[in-house]
Amino acid sequence: MISQQLIISGVGGQGILFITRLLAETAIAKELPVLTSETHGMAQRGGIVISHLKVGAFSSPLVRPGQADGLIALKPGNVKLHNSFLKPDGWITANAVEPFPRAGVVTIDADTLALQLGNPQAVNLIVLGRALSMGRFFCTKDELANVLRRKLHDKPAVLEGALAALAAGAGAA
């Protein structure tokens, strides 16, 4: 069975929960067992927000340090904060203007892209699109987009914006 552990981090208000659940629902659509752990409460007011996502046969909702396959960081500062979760060969996709002086880090200037799209709330999906385009996920961008379509079917305008953000991120490769 596929087994993947991911860390998604950023600050409150960036929509970390939304993309964590989107990935988890994509896992379910692929009939994979999934466990996540979310941050709620005071940290959601602009503090550090982190989600753990485990796809496969796990019983604990938390990723141990040194065990994550990948890290998605919606703020550049979160790379340093959370890279101790990664396996030695783990990958990172980070929202940052400057490239990182470190192997295995793919960056994307999602803030600028989001403003260009006229959708400052879409940073999360842009970075996710970029990460998915690396082909190292338990799912593909299209599989995820299908779940997005189902989730947002009654909000066509929001869906369109979301799909555009995902595509913009993937296209920035």
Add this chain to the structure above:
Amino acid sequence: MPEQQPILMQGNEAMARGLVENGCVVAASYPGTPASEILSAIDAWRKAEGANMHVEWAVNEKVAFEIAYAASQSGLRAATAMKQVGLNVASDPLMSAAYLGTVGGFVVISADDPGPHSSQTEQDSRLVAMQAKIPVLDPSSPAEAREMAGLAFQLSEEFGVPVMLRPTTRVCHACQDILLRPVQDLQRTADFRKDPKRWAATPKFRYELHVKLNQTLSRIAAYGPTAPRCLNHAPGTRRAVVASGVSAAHAQEVASASGLWDSFAFYQVVQPYPLHSAFVEEIRTAYDEVLVLEETAGVIEMQLRDYRRVQGKLSGFVPEAGELLPETIERLLARFAGRPLPELPEAAPEAGKRPTLCPGCPHRASFYAIKKAAPKGIYPSDIGCYTLGVNLGGVDTVLCMGAAIGQAAGFYQAYRVTGQPRDIVATIGDSTFFHAGIPPLIDAVVQGARFVLVILDNSTTAMTGNQPTPSQGTPAGQAVDIASIVAGCGVKFCRSADPLDLPAFTAQIKEALAFSRDQGVAVVIAKSPCLVDKSVRHAKRPQAVVDAACTGCRYCTSQFECPALVYDEASGKVVVDVMICSGCGVCLDVCPVKAIRQEGGKP
């Protein structure tokens, strides 16, 4: 027909589902992290399933408990949900209800927060269950939490006692794939049987009820469905690991991953109190060494009694404070098995960004005005988003729900007795005021205390996810107005003002201070909606722009601390983060040289 697909459920939604599937009819709660999503989920399942229920956000946990308990006394299944410190508020009816017992199944969900992540304390609700003498179930995952909601009803009805379901943050806020089961309609009608000897028992009869409760507890300690579960077959070992809650989930995964699965017998305790008597005996006779993993106190450990052979929190083997993370459990298991300890992971640097009020949050303006008006004041505050006013120097104390008002009165009396008048400006949120602020306000008026109380009224319970407050009313009831309550408490000065109009609001606070210095309690209601409250339409306002006149003094970033104002090292000036600026316009009045403007100007 395709097979039904599981759906992603958060632990809180899963518990809610379990309650609704098992015929819960009345549910009441007060929000608090990590328990806040339970009641909204119950209501969502109610709607989705067309179930006939009463679901309410009560004014506080004690009231929520009493509403649900009366339904149980009437023979219906009922539940109440809260966070652990909310259980403190509801502990009075809980202790008594344990003696009186239940008719319809009655589940008390109390969510603990080891860490703590979003709480004042790390207290263990299982200790409260012990004190109340009611059984408590400790789920290890969302799926198990759903199961246990049903099990709790069953246990409650079999023995006629309230049953506590105690999840922790890592269960409440974990999500998992879970299959829906059909919702049962138990077809019961409310049927309260009068029995004053029981329901209004006098102390003499309470003694008899206590004796009976003790007997019931010893029977519950032999109840099959909640007995500890042995998760592996490790014949021949004289070592056992006993774990409950999410610690059991961590331990199971870590033990398999590190090849320790067969090194000891592995038990998951489902009902930490009362611990099953046969299990206590089995552990005593079959094992020489026992490790207990549980959060946050040594509840199972203390019931195993034999301290020489049992390692846990009380023995000092397991840390007594903080969350038991899987990496900690990994090291504990290795040490217990006599294996070399795994490398300690490189400690992550201290969390970079501290939480702060949202850009444009009206509370920030309120705190700024309070500091301006009473620079030497004492600022007691309370529980909510506005606790973050501590970053702004606008919050000196945070004790518990409602304490801002009691403490303000206390500070006044302390300084009065020793003859040093001080300005005191207390802040409390609207929801917190309803929850626990009214009795201390009455007390302050009666005792002649003098201070300013600012009620931060953003018409919502923001911190926990924008639950409604009594000032909105409900479809079946009516709204309760804060100003009328204040007047009803006997306060003679009560004004309402919008903190986003900073100059006028500051003037209002100054007027209130003048009143409070020689007359009594003065109340200012700071009225402005929460920015993340989706039920309110927010006018789109032009974002702020910092022009060349900015001197780089950083007054706005240090004294006002709007996260959308960022000092730019390169230019030596402050810039506006257009990703997050809400256009509230308050910073225009904060900048000492008026270097901030708004495109289109401010009226």
